[in-house]
Every structure is written in C-alpha cells, then in structure tokens.
Amino acid sequence: xxxxxxxxxxxxxxxxxxxxxxxxxxxxxxxxxxxxxxxxxxxxxxxxxxxxxxxxxxxxxxxxxxxxxxxxxxxxxxxxxxxxxxxxxxxxxxxxxxxxxxxxxxxxxxxxxxxxxxxxxxxxxxxxxxxxxxxxxxxxxxxxxxxxxxxxxxxxxxxxxxxxxxxxxxxxxxxxxxxxxxxxxxxxxxxxxxxxxxxxxxxxxx
Numbered sequence: 001x002x003x004x005x006x007x008x009x010x011x012x013x014x015x016x017x018x019x020x021x022x023x024x025x026x027x028x029x030x031x032x033x034x035x036x037x038x039x040x041x042x043x044x045x046x047x048x049x050x051x052x053x054x055x056x057x058x059x060x061x062x063x064x065x066x067x068x069x070x071x072x073x074x075x076x077x078x079x080x081x082x083x084x085x086x087x088x089x090x091x092x093x094x095x096x097x098x099x100x101x102x103x104x105x106x107x108x109x110x111x112x113x114x115x116x117x118x119x120x121x122x123x124x125x126x127x128x129x130x131x132x133x134x135x136x137x138x139x140x141x142x143x144x145x146x147x148x149x150x151x152x153x154x155x156x157x158x159x160x161x162x163x164x165x166x167x168x169x170x171x172x173x174x175x176x177x178x179x180x181x182x183x184x185x186x187x188x189x190x191x192x193x194x195x196x197x198x199x200x201x202x203x204x205x206x
Contacts, residue, residue, distance in 0.1 A: 011062065012059070012066075012070055012076055013070060013126070013127075015062060016059065017123070017126050017127060019055040019083055020083050020119070020122055020126045021123060022052040022087070023083050023087040023119055023122075024120055024123050025044075025048045026044075026045050026048035026052065026090055027086070027112075027116040027119045028116055029041045029042070029048060030093065030094065030112050030116070031116045033094055033112075034109045034113075035109060037104060042098065045087075045090060046094075049088065049090070052087050059076070059080050060080070063076055070130065071129075071201050071204065071205065072201075072204065075197055078193075079194060079197045079198065079201075082191070082194035082197060083194050085186075085190035086190045086191050089183050089184070089186045089187035090115070090187055092183050093180055093183040093184055093187070096179055096180055096183060097180055100176040100179070100180070102176060102177060102180055105157070107153055107156065107160070108180065108181070108184065111153050111154065111157075111181075111184045111185075111188070112184070114149050114188075115146075115150060115187055115188060117146050118147055118188070118191045118195075121139045121140070121142045121195075122140070122194050122195065124139040125143065125195070126198070129198070129205075133201075133205045137198070140195040140202070141195070141199070143198075144192055147188045147189070147191055147195070150184070150188035151185065154181055154188070158178065158181060161177055
C-alpha cells in the first residue's frame with residue numbers, strides 16, 4: 001500500500017540517469033584499457049558509446065513530445081549533450097590509440113582515472129537533482145574539481161612530450177600522442193560543461 005502512493009520519479013531524471021550510467025560504464029572501460037590495453041575493454045567502451053547514443057536519442061524524442069519538464073528543457077538538452085560528449089571523446093581516444101598504435105602512458109592512466117571519478121560525480125549529481133538539489137550541487141562541484149586536476153596532468157604530459165622530441169620520428173610520435181591527450185582533455189572539458197549545467201539547474205531550483 002505504501003508503494004502505491006510513493007512519488008514516481010520523473011521520466012527525464014530516469015532518462016538522464018540512464019545516459020549518465022552508461023557513460024560511467026564507458027569511462028570505467030577506458031580506465032581498464034589504459035592499464036591493460038585489453039581489447040575487451042576497448043570493445044566494451046565502443047558498445048557503451050552506442051548504447052549511450054541510443055539513450056540520448058530516446059531522451060531527445062521524449063523532450064520533443066513533452067510539454068512540461070522537471071526543469072528547463074534547454075538545460076535537459078544541454079546536460080544530455082555534454083554527458084554524451086564525454087563518452088564520445090573517451091571512444092575517440094581509444095580509437096586513435098589503436099589507429100596510431102599508441103601505448104598508454106602514466107599520464108593517460110591518471111587522466112582516465114580522474115575522468116572516471118568525475119563521471120561518477122556527475123551521475124551522483126543527476127540522481128540527487130529531483131529531491132536533493134543542494135547535494136547535486138556539491139557533486140557537480142566535485143566533478144569540476146576533478147576536471148581541474150585533469151587539466152593539470154594534461155599540461156604536465158604535454159610539457160614532457162615536447163621535451164622528448166629530438167628527431168623527426170620523435171616529432172611524428174609527439175603529434176600522435178598529442179592528439180590522444182587532446183581527446184582526453186576534451187572529455188574533461190565536456191564533463192566540466194555538464195557540471196556547469198547541473199549547477200545552473202540547482203541555482204534555478206533554489
């Protein structure tokens with residue numbers, strides 16, 4: 001009887017949760033890949049990227065046919081887009097590593113671990129949006145702090161990379177590595193944007 005009168009969670013919260021959860025699974029696969037270069041982890045990431053794309057398509061379809069949303073429809077769209085970008089850049093990171101035959105570096109492992117943690121904070125923020133907006137804001141700030149740490153590691157990686165180039169082969173390898181680092185940095189940037197959208201939602205709900 002108690003469950004009969006329990007408040008149902010808004011469908012858009014559920015849809016964004018599904019997308020963020022799939023993104024987290026993808027980033028966990030990226031973290032594993034950076035440690036082991038396990039082909040199964042790369043395949044899992046690609047699978048989760050496709051599933052996350054489908055989750056976003058469903059969300060956009062529902063958004064276009066729904067008049068009343070739990071918060072601004074522009075914010076829902078932006079949050080979905082930025083979360084989608086995170087897993088997209090994780091996917092292209094592995095794709096380019098395989099294409100260029102790049103082995104993970106300690107910097108890449110650190111960044112992948114931080115990205116996984118930031119994505120987890122985004123998921124926690126989404127799950128708190130409906131009933132605990134203040135806590136959602138705290139999680140979004142933690143995600144932003146982790147993004148800042150990614151950027152610090154990214155700059156350290158580039159500094160070391162440029163110092164190591166001594167001949168044409170090193171320079172070619174340097175450009176390949178820089179592309180991989182750039183994709184990881186872009187993933188962090190999109191996570192930061194997602195955290196900003198979440199913070200905006202929290203402010204509007206206050």
